[in-house]
Amino acid sequence: MRVVIAEDAVLLRAGVQRLLADEGIDTAAAVDNGDDLLEAIQKHSPDLAIVDVRMPPTFTDEGLRAALRARELISGLPVLVLSQYVEETYAVELLSAGAGGVGYLLKERVADVAEFLDAVRRVAGGGTAIDPEVIAQLMARGKKNPLDALTSRESEVLGLMAQGLSNTAIAGTLVVSHGAVEKHIGNIFAKLGLEASSEEHRRVRAVLTYLGR
Structure with missing residues:
Protein backbone atom coordinates (compact mmCIF):
# COMPACT_ATOMS: atom_id res chain seq x y z
CA MET A 1 0.00 0.00 0.00
CA ARG A 2 1.18 3.52 -0.80
CA VAL A 3 -0.21 6.64 0.85
CA VAL A 4 0.07 10.41 0.60
CA ILE A 5 -0.04 12.38 3.86
CA ALA A 6 -1.16 16.01 4.11
CA GLU A 7 -0.52 17.39 7.61
CA ASP A 8 1.04 20.74 8.54
CA ALA A 9 2.19 19.69 12.03
CA VAL A 10 5.70 18.36 11.47
CA LEU A 11 5.80 15.99 14.45
CA LEU A 12 2.40 14.45 13.73
CA ARG A 13 3.24 14.08 10.05
CA ALA A 14 6.50 12.32 10.89
CA GLY A 15 4.79 10.20 13.54
CA VAL A 16 2.09 8.96 11.17
CA GLN A 17 4.70 8.23 8.52
CA ARG A 18 6.72 6.19 11.03
CA LEU A 19 3.67 4.21 12.18
CA LEU A 20 2.87 3.34 8.58
CA ALA A 21 6.46 2.42 7.78
CA ASP A 22 6.55 0.01 10.74
CA GLU A 23 3.60 -1.78 9.13
CA GLY A 24 5.24 -1.93 5.71
CA ILE A 25 3.09 0.87 4.30
CA ASP A 26 5.00 3.22 2.00
CA THR A 27 4.50 6.99 2.13
CA ALA A 28 4.81 8.27 -1.43
CA ALA A 29 4.67 11.91 -0.34
CA ALA A 30 4.19 13.90 2.88
CA VAL A 31 3.08 17.51 2.39
CA ASP A 32 1.79 20.37 4.51
CA ASN A 33 -0.88 22.07 2.36
CA GLY A 34 -3.82 21.34 0.08
CA ASP A 35 -2.22 22.40 -3.19
CA ASP A 36 0.74 20.07 -2.67
CA LEU A 37 -1.68 17.29 -1.73
CA LEU A 38 -3.49 17.57 -5.05
CA GLU A 39 -0.18 17.63 -6.92
CA ALA A 40 1.07 14.58 -5.01
CA ILE A 41 -1.99 12.42 -5.60
CA GLN A 42 -1.93 13.17 -9.31
CA LYS A 43 1.76 12.32 -9.46
CA HIS A 44 1.74 9.17 -7.31
CA SER A 45 -1.85 7.79 -7.64
CA PRO A 46 -1.74 6.50 -4.03
CA ASP A 47 -3.96 3.83 -2.50
CA LEU A 48 -4.97 6.25 0.26
CA ALA A 49 -4.73 9.95 1.16
CA ILE A 50 -4.48 10.85 4.86
CA VAL A 51 -5.53 14.47 5.21
CA ASP A 52 -5.61 17.04 8.00
CA VAL A 53 -8.63 19.38 8.02
CA ARG A 54 -6.96 22.67 8.94
CA MET A 55 -3.87 23.58 6.93
CA PRO A 56 -2.22 26.73 5.51
CA PRO A 57 -2.92 29.42 4.57
CA THR A 58 -6.07 30.08 6.65
CA PHE A 59 -6.10 26.97 8.88
CA THR A 60 -9.87 26.56 8.52
CA ASP A 61 -11.05 23.87 6.12
CA GLU A 62 -8.37 23.67 3.42
CA GLY A 63 -7.73 20.00 4.03
CA LEU A 64 -11.35 18.92 3.68
CA ARG A 65 -11.83 21.01 0.56
CA ALA A 66 -8.66 19.51 -0.90
CA ALA A 67 -9.91 16.02 -0.02
CA LEU A 68 -13.18 16.66 -1.85
CA ARG A 69 -11.25 17.95 -4.85
CA ALA A 70 -8.92 14.94 -4.72
CA ARG A 71 -11.89 12.58 -5.00
CA GLU A 72 -13.02 14.52 -8.05
CA LEU A 73 -9.60 14.24 -9.69
CA ILE A 74 -9.22 10.54 -8.89
CA SER A 75 -12.63 8.93 -8.71
CA GLY A 76 -12.99 6.67 -5.70
CA LEU A 77 -9.69 7.74 -4.10
CA PRO A 78 -9.83 6.50 -0.48
CA GLU A 88 -19.91 19.28 10.10
CA THR A 89 -20.69 20.79 6.71
CA TYR A 90 -17.68 19.47 4.86
CA ALA A 91 -17.69 16.22 6.81
CA VAL A 92 -21.18 15.39 5.58
CA GLU A 93 -20.23 16.38 2.03
CA LEU A 94 -17.15 14.19 2.09
CA LEU A 95 -18.86 11.22 3.68
CA SER A 96 -21.79 11.45 1.26
CA ALA A 97 -19.70 11.98 -1.86
CA GLY A 98 -19.02 8.34 -2.71
CA ALA A 99 -19.89 4.73 -2.03
CA GLY A 100 -17.02 4.14 0.36
CA GLY A 101 -13.32 4.54 0.97
CA VAL A 102 -13.82 7.42 3.40
CA GLY A 103 -12.89 7.95 7.02
CA TYR A 104 -13.03 10.77 9.57
CA LEU A 105 -11.06 10.35 12.79
CA LEU A 106 -10.26 12.81 15.52
CA LYS A 107 -6.51 13.15 15.97
CA GLU A 108 -6.62 11.72 19.47
CA ARG A 109 -7.40 8.34 17.86
CA VAL A 110 -3.90 8.25 16.36
CA ALA A 111 -2.66 7.57 19.90
CA ASP A 112 -4.41 4.21 19.69
CA VAL A 113 -2.04 2.70 17.13
CA ALA A 114 -4.04 -0.47 16.50
CA GLU A 115 -7.27 1.47 15.98
CA PHE A 116 -5.59 3.95 13.65
CA LEU A 117 -3.92 1.26 11.53
CA ASP A 118 -7.19 -0.66 11.34
CA ALA A 119 -8.88 2.49 10.02
CA VAL A 120 -6.10 2.99 7.45
CA ARG A 121 -6.53 -0.52 6.08
CA ALA A 140 -27.12 15.92 17.10
CA ARG A 141 -28.19 18.04 14.15
CA GLY A 142 -31.56 16.38 14.68
CA LYS A 143 -33.11 16.68 11.23
CA LYS A 144 -36.12 14.46 10.50
CA ASN A 145 -35.23 11.63 8.16
CA PRO A 146 -36.00 7.97 7.38
CA LEU A 147 -33.84 6.87 10.31
CA ASP A 148 -36.64 7.94 12.64
CA ALA A 149 -38.38 4.67 11.71
CA LEU A 150 -35.57 2.58 13.24
CA THR A 151 -35.86 1.06 16.68
CA SER A 152 -33.29 2.01 19.30
CA ARG A 153 -31.51 -1.32 18.80
CA GLU A 154 -31.48 -0.90 15.01
CA SER A 155 -30.06 2.59 15.42
CA GLU A 156 -27.38 1.18 17.72
CA VAL A 157 -26.49 -1.50 15.16
CA LEU A 158 -26.32 1.09 12.36
CA GLY A 159 -24.09 3.29 14.52
CA LEU A 160 -21.65 0.41 14.96
CA MET A 161 -21.81 -0.28 11.22
CA ALA A 162 -20.86 3.37 10.66
CA GLN A 163 -17.77 2.84 12.81
CA GLY A 164 -16.78 0.06 10.41
CA LEU A 165 -17.50 -2.94 12.64
CA SER A 166 -18.26 -6.29 11.02
CA ASN A 167 -21.39 -8.27 11.90
CA THR A 168 -19.30 -10.49 14.16
CA ALA A 169 -17.80 -7.48 15.96
CA ILE A 170 -21.25 -5.90 16.35
CA ALA A 171 -22.59 -9.13 17.86
CA GLY A 172 -19.68 -9.18 20.31
CA THR A 173 -20.15 -5.52 21.25
CA LEU A 174 -23.89 -5.86 21.87
CA VAL A 175 -23.61 -9.38 23.32
CA VAL A 176 -26.19 -10.80 20.91
CA SER A 177 -26.10 -13.60 18.36
CA HIS A 178 -24.76 -13.21 14.84
CA GLY A 179 -28.23 -14.09 13.57
CA ALA A 180 -29.79 -11.30 15.61
CA VAL A 181 -27.40 -8.79 14.07
CA GLU A 182 -28.24 -10.02 10.56
CA LYS A 183 -31.95 -9.65 11.34
CA HIS A 184 -31.47 -6.08 12.59
CA ILE A 185 -29.47 -5.18 9.49
CA GLY A 186 -32.15 -6.67 7.26
CA ASN A 187 -34.74 -4.52 9.04
CA ILE A 188 -32.52 -1.46 8.60
CA PHE A 189 -32.23 -2.05 4.86
CA ALA A 190 -35.98 -2.50 4.55
CA LYS A 191 -36.88 0.62 6.57
CA LEU A 192 -34.41 2.76 4.62
CA GLY A 193 -35.80 1.49 1.33
CA LEU A 194 -32.51 -0.04 0.22
CA GLU A 195 -33.47 -2.55 -2.42
CA ALA A 196 -31.61 -5.81 -2.88
CA SER A 197 -28.17 -5.45 -4.47
CA SER A 198 -24.76 -6.44 -3.18
CA GLU A 199 -24.69 -6.66 0.61
CA GLU A 200 -21.66 -4.37 0.83
CA HIS A 201 -23.25 -1.70 -1.38
CA ARG A 202 -26.41 -1.58 0.71
CA ARG A 203 -24.33 -1.48 3.87
CA VAL A 204 -22.39 1.57 2.68
CA ARG A 205 -25.58 3.33 1.54
CA ALA A 206 -27.16 2.72 4.94
CA VAL A 207 -24.12 4.18 6.70
CA LEU A 208 -24.13 7.25 4.44
CA THR A 209 -27.82 7.80 5.17
CA TYR A 210 -27.02 7.55 8.89
CA LEU A 211 -24.18 10.08 8.66
CA GLY A 212 -26.13 12.52 6.50
CA ARG A 213 -29.15 12.95 8.79
Missing part, protein backbone atom coordinates in the same frame (compact mmCIF):
# COMPACT_ATOMS: atom_id res chain seq x y z
CA VAL A 79 -9.48 9.44 1.92
CA LEU A 80 -8.93 9.29 5.68
CA VAL A 81 -9.43 12.67 7.33
CA LEU A 82 -7.70 13.47 10.62
CA SER A 83 -8.99 16.44 12.58
CA GLN A 84 -8.91 17.99 16.00
CA TYR A 85 -12.48 19.14 15.41
CA VAL A 86 -15.67 18.00 13.67
CA GLU A 87 -16.27 20.25 10.67
CA ARG A 122 -10.32 -0.38 6.18
CA VAL A 123 -10.58 2.90 4.29
CA ALA A 124 -7.91 1.90 1.77
CA GLY A 125 -9.97 -1.23 1.13
CA GLY A 126 -13.05 0.82 0.28
CA GLY A 127 -14.73 0.74 3.67
CA THR A 128 -15.56 3.43 6.19
CA ALA A 129 -14.02 4.44 9.51
CA ILE A 130 -15.92 7.14 11.37
CA ASP A 131 -15.00 8.42 14.81
CA PRO A 132 -17.84 7.89 17.33
CA GLU A 133 -17.63 11.58 18.32
CA VAL A 134 -18.09 12.60 14.68
CA ILE A 135 -21.17 10.40 14.50
CA ALA A 136 -22.53 11.88 17.73
CA GLN A 137 -22.15 15.46 16.51
CA LEU A 138 -23.68 14.75 13.12
CA MET A 139 -26.58 12.95 14.77
Whole structure:
Protein backbone atom coordinates (compact mmCIF):
# COMPACT_ATOMS: atom_id res chain seq x y z
CA MET A 1 0.00 0.00 0.00
CA ARG A 2 1.18 3.52 -0.80
CA VAL A 3 -0.21 6.64 0.85
CA VAL A 4 0.07 10.41 0.60
CA ILE A 5 -0.04 12.38 3.86
CA ALA A 6 -1.16 16.01 4.11
CA GLU A 7 -0.52 17.39 7.61
CA ASP A 8 1.04 20.74 8.54
CA ALA A 9 2.19 19.69 12.03
CA VAL A 10 5.70 18.36 11.47
CA LEU A 11 5.80 15.99 14.45
CA LEU A 12 2.40 14.45 13.73
CA ARG A 13 3.24 14.08 10.05
CA ALA A 14 6.50 12.32 10.89
CA GLY A 15 4.79 10.20 13.54
CA VAL A 16 2.09 8.96 11.17
CA GLN A 17 4.70 8.23 8.52
CA ARG A 18 6.72 6.19 11.03
CA LEU A 19 3.67 4.21 12.18
CA LEU A 20 2.87 3.34 8.58
CA ALA A 21 6.46 2.42 7.78
CA ASP A 22 6.55 0.01 10.74
CA GLU A 23 3.60 -1.78 9.13
CA GLY A 24 5.24 -1.93 5.71
CA ILE A 25 3.09 0.87 4.30
CA ASP A 26 5.00 3.22 2.00
CA THR A 27 4.50 6.99 2.13
CA ALA A 28 4.81 8.27 -1.43
CA ALA A 29 4.67 11.91 -0.34
CA ALA A 30 4.19 13.90 2.88
CA VAL A 31 3.08 17.51 2.39
CA ASP A 32 1.79 20.37 4.51
CA ASN A 33 -0.88 22.07 2.36
CA GLY A 34 -3.82 21.34 0.08
CA ASP A 35 -2.22 22.40 -3.19
CA ASP A 36 0.74 20.07 -2.67
CA LEU A 37 -1.68 17.29 -1.73
CA LEU A 38 -3.49 17.57 -5.05
CA GLU A 39 -0.18 17.63 -6.92
CA ALA A 40 1.07 14.58 -5.01
CA ILE A 41 -1.99 12.42 -5.60
CA GLN A 42 -1.93 13.17 -9.31
CA LYS A 43 1.76 12.32 -9.46
CA HIS A 44 1.74 9.17 -7.31
CA SER A 45 -1.85 7.79 -7.64
CA PRO A 46 -1.74 6.50 -4.03
CA ASP A 47 -3.96 3.83 -2.50
CA LEU A 48 -4.97 6.25 0.26
CA ALA A 49 -4.73 9.95 1.16
CA ILE A 50 -4.48 10.85 4.86
CA VAL A 51 -5.53 14.47 5.21
CA ASP A 52 -5.61 17.04 8.00
CA VAL A 53 -8.63 19.38 8.02
CA ARG A 54 -6.96 22.67 8.94
CA MET A 55 -3.87 23.58 6.93
CA PRO A 56 -2.22 26.73 5.51
CA PRO A 57 -2.92 29.42 4.57
CA THR A 58 -6.07 30.08 6.65
CA PHE A 59 -6.10 26.97 8.88
CA THR A 60 -9.87 26.56 8.52
CA ASP A 61 -11.05 23.87 6.12
CA GLU A 62 -8.37 23.67 3.42
CA GLY A 63 -7.73 20.00 4.03
CA LEU A 64 -11.35 18.92 3.68
CA ARG A 65 -11.83 21.01 0.56
CA ALA A 66 -8.66 19.51 -0.90
CA ALA A 67 -9.91 16.02 -0.02
CA LEU A 68 -13.18 16.66 -1.85
CA ARG A 69 -11.25 17.95 -4.85
CA ALA A 70 -8.92 14.94 -4.72
CA ARG A 71 -11.89 12.58 -5.00
CA GLU A 72 -13.02 14.52 -8.05
CA LEU A 73 -9.60 14.24 -9.69
CA ILE A 74 -9.22 10.54 -8.89
CA SER A 75 -12.63 8.93 -8.71
CA GLY A 76 -12.99 6.67 -5.70
CA LEU A 77 -9.69 7.74 -4.10
CA PRO A 78 -9.83 6.50 -0.48
CA VAL A 79 -9.48 9.44 1.92
CA LEU A 80 -8.93 9.29 5.68
CA VAL A 81 -9.43 12.67 7.33
CA LEU A 82 -7.70 13.47 10.62
CA SER A 83 -8.99 16.44 12.58
CA GLN A 84 -8.91 17.99 16.00
CA TYR A 85 -12.48 19.14 15.41
CA VAL A 86 -15.67 18.00 13.67
CA GLU A 87 -16.27 20.25 10.67
CA GLU A 88 -19.91 19.28 10.10
CA THR A 89 -20.69 20.79 6.71
CA TYR A 90 -17.68 19.47 4.86
CA ALA A 91 -17.69 16.22 6.81
CA VAL A 92 -21.18 15.39 5.58
CA GLU A 93 -20.23 16.38 2.03
CA LEU A 94 -17.15 14.19 2.09
CA LEU A 95 -18.86 11.22 3.68
CA SER A 96 -21.79 11.45 1.26
CA ALA A 97 -19.70 11.98 -1.86
CA GLY A 98 -19.02 8.34 -2.71
CA ALA A 99 -19.89 4.73 -2.03
CA GLY A 100 -17.02 4.14 0.36
CA GLY A 101 -13.32 4.54 0.97
CA VAL A 102 -13.82 7.42 3.40
CA GLY A 103 -12.89 7.95 7.02
CA TYR A 104 -13.03 10.77 9.57
CA LEU A 105 -11.06 10.35 12.79
CA LEU A 106 -10.26 12.81 15.52
CA LYS A 107 -6.51 13.15 15.97
CA GLU A 108 -6.62 11.72 19.47
CA ARG A 109 -7.40 8.34 17.86
CA VAL A 110 -3.90 8.25 16.36
CA ALA A 111 -2.66 7.57 19.90
CA ASP A 112 -4.41 4.21 19.69
CA VAL A 113 -2.04 2.70 17.13
CA ALA A 114 -4.04 -0.47 16.50
CA GLU A 115 -7.27 1.47 15.98
CA PHE A 116 -5.59 3.95 13.65
CA LEU A 117 -3.92 1.26 11.53
CA ASP A 118 -7.19 -0.66 11.34
CA ALA A 119 -8.88 2.49 10.02
CA VAL A 120 -6.10 2.99 7.45
CA ARG A 121 -6.53 -0.52 6.08
CA ARG A 122 -10.32 -0.38 6.18
CA VAL A 123 -10.58 2.90 4.29
CA ALA A 124 -7.91 1.90 1.77
CA GLY A 125 -9.97 -1.23 1.13
CA GLY A 126 -13.05 0.82 0.28
CA GLY A 127 -14.73 0.74 3.67
CA THR A 128 -15.56 3.43 6.19
CA ALA A 129 -14.02 4.44 9.51
CA ILE A 130 -15.92 7.14 11.37
CA ASP A 131 -15.00 8.42 14.81
CA PRO A 132 -17.84 7.89 17.33
CA GLU A 133 -17.63 11.58 18.32
CA VAL A 134 -18.09 12.60 14.68
CA ILE A 135 -21.17 10.40 14.50
CA ALA A 136 -22.53 11.88 17.73
CA GLN A 137 -22.15 15.46 16.51
CA LEU A 138 -23.68 14.75 13.12
CA MET A 139 -26.58 12.95 14.77
CA ALA A 140 -27.12 15.92 17.10
CA ARG A 141 -28.19 18.04 14.15
CA GLY A 142 -31.56 16.38 14.68
CA LYS A 143 -33.11 16.68 11.23
CA LYS A 144 -36.12 14.46 10.50
CA ASN A 145 -35.23 11.63 8.16
CA PRO A 146 -36.00 7.97 7.38
CA LEU A 147 -33.84 6.87 10.31
CA ASP A 148 -36.64 7.94 12.64
CA ALA A 149 -38.38 4.67 11.71
CA LEU A 150 -35.57 2.58 13.24
CA THR A 151 -35.86 1.06 16.68
CA SER A 152 -33.29 2.01 19.30
CA ARG A 153 -31.51 -1.32 18.80
CA GLU A 154 -31.48 -0.90 15.01
CA SER A 155 -30.06 2.59 15.42
CA GLU A 156 -27.38 1.18 17.72
CA VAL A 157 -26.49 -1.50 15.16
CA LEU A 158 -26.32 1.09 12.36
CA GLY A 159 -24.09 3.29 14.52
CA LEU A 160 -21.65 0.41 14.96
CA MET A 161 -21.81 -0.28 11.22
CA ALA A 162 -20.86 3.37 10.66
CA GLN A 163 -17.77 2.84 12.81
CA GLY A 164 -16.78 0.06 10.41
CA LEU A 165 -17.50 -2.94 12.64
CA SER A 166 -18.26 -6.29 11.02
CA ASN A 167 -21.39 -8.27 11.90
CA THR A 168 -19.30 -10.49 14.16
CA ALA A 169 -17.80 -7.48 15.96
CA ILE A 170 -21.25 -5.90 16.35
CA ALA A 171 -22.59 -9.13 17.86
CA GLY A 172 -19.68 -9.18 20.31
CA THR A 173 -20.15 -5.52 21.25
CA LEU A 174 -23.89 -5.86 21.87
CA VAL A 175 -23.61 -9.38 23.32
CA VAL A 176 -26.19 -10.80 20.91
CA SER A 177 -26.10 -13.60 18.36
CA HIS A 178 -24.76 -13.21 14.84
CA GLY A 179 -28.23 -14.09 13.57
CA ALA A 180 -29.79 -11.30 15.61
CA VAL A 181 -27.40 -8.79 14.07
CA GLU A 182 -28.24 -10.02 10.56
CA LYS A 183 -31.95 -9.65 11.34
CA HIS A 184 -31.47 -6.08 12.59
CA ILE A 185 -29.47 -5.18 9.49
CA GLY A 186 -32.15 -6.67 7.26
CA ASN A 187 -34.74 -4.52 9.04
CA ILE A 188 -32.52 -1.46 8.60
CA PHE A 189 -32.23 -2.05 4.86
CA ALA A 190 -35.98 -2.50 4.55
CA LYS A 191 -36.88 0.62 6.57
CA LEU A 192 -34.41 2.76 4.62
CA GLY A 193 -35.80 1.49 1.33
CA LEU A 194 -32.51 -0.04 0.22
CA GLU A 195 -33.47 -2.55 -2.42
CA ALA A 196 -31.61 -5.81 -2.88
CA SER A 197 -28.17 -5.45 -4.47
CA SER A 198 -24.76 -6.44 -3.18
CA GLU A 199 -24.69 -6.66 0.61
CA GLU A 200 -21.66 -4.37 0.83
CA HIS A 201 -23.25 -1.70 -1.38
CA ARG A 202 -26.41 -1.58 0.71
CA ARG A 203 -24.33 -1.48 3.87
CA VAL A 204 -22.39 1.57 2.68
CA ARG A 205 -25.58 3.33 1.54
CA ALA A 206 -27.16 2.72 4.94
CA VAL A 207 -24.12 4.18 6.70
CA LEU A 208 -24.13 7.25 4.44
CA THR A 209 -27.82 7.80 5.17
CA TYR A 210 -27.02 7.55 8.89
CA LEU A 211 -24.18 10.08 8.66
CA GLY A 212 -26.13 12.52 6.50
CA ARG A 213 -29.15 12.95 8.79
